[in-house]
Amino acid sequence: MxxxxxxxxxxxxxxxxxxxxxxxxxxxxxxxxxxxxxxxxxxxxxxxxxxxxxxxxxxxxxxxxxxxxxxxxxxxxxxxxxxxxxxxxxxxxxxxxxxxxxxxxxxxxxxxxxxxxxxxxxxxxxxxxxxxxxxxxxxxxxxxxxxxxxxxxxxxxxxxxxxxxxxxxxxxxxxxxxxxxxxxxxxxxxxxxxxxxxxxxxxxxxxxxxxxxxxxxxxxxxxxxxxxxxxxxxxxxADAVSDNADGADIIVAAYGSTARIARSAADMARAAGIKTGTFRPLTLYPFPEKALREACASAKKVLVTEMSMGQMVDDVKLALECKLPVEFFGRTGGFVPAPSEIFEKIKSMTEV
Amino acid sequence: MTREFLIAGFGGQGILFVGKLLSYIGLIDGKEVSWLPSYGPAMRGGTCNCSVCISGSPIGSPLVVNPDILIVMNTPSYDKFIGAVKKGGKAFVDSSLVDKRSENPDIECHYIPATNLAHDNEIKGMANIILLGKLIKETGLAGLETVRKAVEKSVSAGKAGLIEANMRAIEIGAAN
CATH class of the missing domain: 3.40.50.970 (Thiamin diphosphate (ThDP)-binding fold, Pyr/PP domains)
Structure with a gap:
């Protein structure tokens, strides 16, 4: 075509x-x-x-x-x-x-x-x-x-x-x-x-x-x-896609254009030796809860990133039933986050 | 590998058009491409910029923060972006409009008096394409055949008469 x-x-x-x-x-x-x-x-x-x-x-x-x-x-x-x-x-x-x-x-x-x-x-x-x-x-x-x-x-x-x-x-x-x-x-x-x-x-x-x-x-x-x-x-x-989720320690969840930036950040994190996967809902209602739980099977932590102060993060927490720590990184006011900003946040999550 | 381009200048200089041409060059080569404009007041004469990514695989962030290749067509954009070019990257500067010179040894800068060249060759308004011609020559991004196809795709139907002028601007850029 x-x-x-x-x-x-x-x-x-x-x-x-x-x-x-x-x-x-x-x-x-x-x-x-x-x-x-x-x-x-x-x-x-x-x-x-x-x-x-x-x-x-x-x-x-x-x-x-x-x-x-x-x-x-x-x-x-x-x-x-x-x-x-x-x-x-x-x-x-x-x-x-x-x-x-x-x-x-x-x-x-x-x-x-x-x-x-x-x-x-x-x-x-x-x-x-x-x-x-x-x-x-x-x-x-x-x-x-x-x-x-x-x-x-x-x-x-x-x-x-x-x-x-x-x-x-x-x-x-x-x-x-x-x-x-x-x-x-x-x-x-x-x-x-x-x-x-x-x-x-x-x-x-x-x-x-x-x-x-x-x-x-x-x-x-x-x-x-x-x-x-x-x-x-x-x-x-309810529909979603995940990448590199198998065996990942950290799952980065994002939708829409932020999901593209999250993917770039996850690439940077994997290159730095951090096992990082991504999860991207294709539908927001219905929220793909089951797919999220499957993507997070091996994860120790979840990062949600959005161009807001944190809204989808609520649905992620609900779907995970508080079984995993969920952190958030966002930019708002018209800023598009840079892959490096999200990467820094991923890095900080691996430090105990 | 993803090649990231940033084109910056004033609204009206054809910043977005150069980006579109670059995107079509990538598309004709069978690559993944993305084109992202700054939007809003830029169209009314403010500063304007355009991010283009060309890649062999799906493109993540379409927003270029650290370009491999920068085209700048005014001093405010030069000041803003010259320090952002990646190590080993290239910058193409319209030296008719920007009189500063970079002292960064990690990037390769080309200074082309593109606006003056456009004026002298009676292709006013095509300084942007002259810079692109230089870029294509220095980066080996595409052959002339591909560039011509990209120009034909990018020029709107009502302006088909400008295809040859665009190709001349490419040649002038490559020769300077």
């Missing part, structure tokens, strides 16, 4: 179109503008619709309406914009509507900075909206994965009727790497989904898309059914 050089943002947008995403609604914000720009150029040419909404809130509610028709659709933003979308994401989850939401993270809180960050892990995995809900989250680490995981995200969204998030960051969005794409899928025809609220000429009972249940019995039942589906997603989709 031919490899072309593309920015992560552009590769993600192209992959979405190839996955049959016919409609995109967005509002500009750095560092994800290439997604919006790419969609505005390409979607009209493939029979899709691009709308620049009046705000992030407008965009997510357009996604709500579009997803209700059973059409594959997407929105993207960066950290502050995702905060604005959370009300809509909660409604989408409550109405069981499939869609893909992309967060190309930048520094926070508030307007923060426009530089890369991973400070939205807690938001993505715990709090993408009010209510009893989970949102599956994919964490790409290369431009190729920005493309591949987008296709997977649309499939998961349709399979379980849920919003799905891709959690990237400014570094992945802005960098170029070689990427190749799968064959294009035709967008699903409108009305293909039995639950979709489309015109049907009174040929069937009407479908209703709604998240309001005034009777507690109905709402509890509805949520419990949804959590059964979350359980299935946890079994089927």
């Amino acid at each position: 031919e490899r072309s050089l593309m920015k992560g943002n552009e590769a993600l947008a192209e992959a979405a179109i190839r996955a049959g995403c016919a409609h995109y609604f967005g509002y500009p914000i750095t560092p994800q503008n290439e997604i919006t720009a790419y969609m505005s150029k390409r979607l009209p040419k493939v029979g899709g619709v691009f709308i620049q909404a009046e705000s992030e809130i407008g965009a997510i509610n357009m996604v709500y309406g579009c997803a209700a028709t059973g059409t594959r659709c997407m929105t993207s933003s960066s950290s502050p914009g995702i905060s604005l979308k959370t009300e809509g994401i909660s409604y989408l989850a409550g109405a069981d509507l499939p869609c893909v939401i992309v967060n190309v993270q930048r520094g926070g809180p508030g307007l923060g900075s426009i530089q890369p960050s991973q400070a939205d892990y807690w938001q993505a995995t715990r709090a993408l909206g009010h209510g009893d809900l989970r949102i599956p989250v994919f964490a790409p680490s290369t431009v190729q994965e920005m493309a591949d995981m987008t296709g997977k995200a649309f499939d998961l969204a349709d399979e379980y009727r849920t919003p799905v998030m891709i959690l990237a960051d400014g570094l992945l969005g802005q960098m170029m790497e070689p990427v190749s794409f799968p064959e294009e899928k035709a967008p699903a025809a409108r009305g293909e989904k039995a639950w979709a609220a489309n015109g049907h000429g009174n040929a069937r009972p009407k479908n209703i898309v709604n998240s309001l249940y005034l009777q507690p019995e109905k709402l509890e039942q509805n949520i419990k059914e949804r959590f059964v589906r979350y359980g299935e997603i946890e079994k089927k989709y």
Whole structure:
């Protein structure tokens, strides 16, 4: 397959179109503008619709309406914009509507900075909206994965009727790497989904898309059914990769772009004689707990590294049930850690 | 082995474009490559830099901190990065814009009056490519055929008329 050089943002947008995403609604914000720009150029040419909404809130509610028709659709933003979308994401989850939401993270809180960050892990995995809900989250680490995981995200969204998030960051969005794409899928025809609220000429009972249940019995039942589906997603989709974990004394756990830097640091540590492996979750919810425990089978210590003050470190500790010491190293505020900084931390962990 | 490049200067000097050309040279050679720009206000005339990695294996950190090869096109970038070049590394400096000289014996510095050369040869705005031409000659990074293919890939469709000018800039750089 031919490899072309593309920015992560552009590769993600192209992959979405190839996955049959016919409609995109967005509002500009750095560092994800290439997604919006790419969609505005390409979607009209493939029979899709691009709308620049009046705000992030407008965009997510357009996604709500579009997803209700059973059409594959997407929105993207960066950290502050995702905060604005959370009300809509909660409604989408409550109405069981499939869609893909992309967060190309930048520094926070508030307007923060426009530089890369991973400070939205807690938001993505715990709090993408009010209510009893989970949102599956994919964490790409290369431009190729920005493309591949987008296709997977649309499939998961349709399979379980849920919003799905891709959690990237400014570094992945802005960098170029070689990427190749799968064959294009035709967008699903409108009305293909039995639950979709489309015109049907009174040929069937009407479908209703709604998240309001005034009777507690109905709402509890509805949520419990949804959590059964979350359980299935946890079994089927939790995914991770580990390298050099067999016999390692130290496992470095990181996701997204930080995982690449952690791999460089682990290479330096092995060259210095420290048995070091790496663990990289591909999904953040569901968190690949079993894979982490397997990767840590021989480890004496675990290091978690993130572009934040430490968020995924909570999930690592939960998965390991406090059976191993877990340390943390992070940079925040828009700084990308250097491999040497992580290497120094690994070295310090071998000193008693 | 991973070769790490850092290209730095002002926004508008074609810093990111040189990075893109280097990346395509790697891609055409069948290597793994990564290209990472500094982004933000740089595009509006501030300082701008670009990290490129070319490797035989998957690339870890795409952010170049200690380059094997540095191209600098202004004094602030020279001051910031000349000390970061690895031992045994090479630096290519636009001496029309930077009048400082490195006294570090561990690195090989080439001073090319690229901006003046571009002006004299009536290819204004191609000082960046002249520096790349010198880099290619001194590092043996790629043959002219590969460079031409990379130029064809990097120049946008609307600017195809500039392919020959780019190739001339490469030749001028190699000859100086």
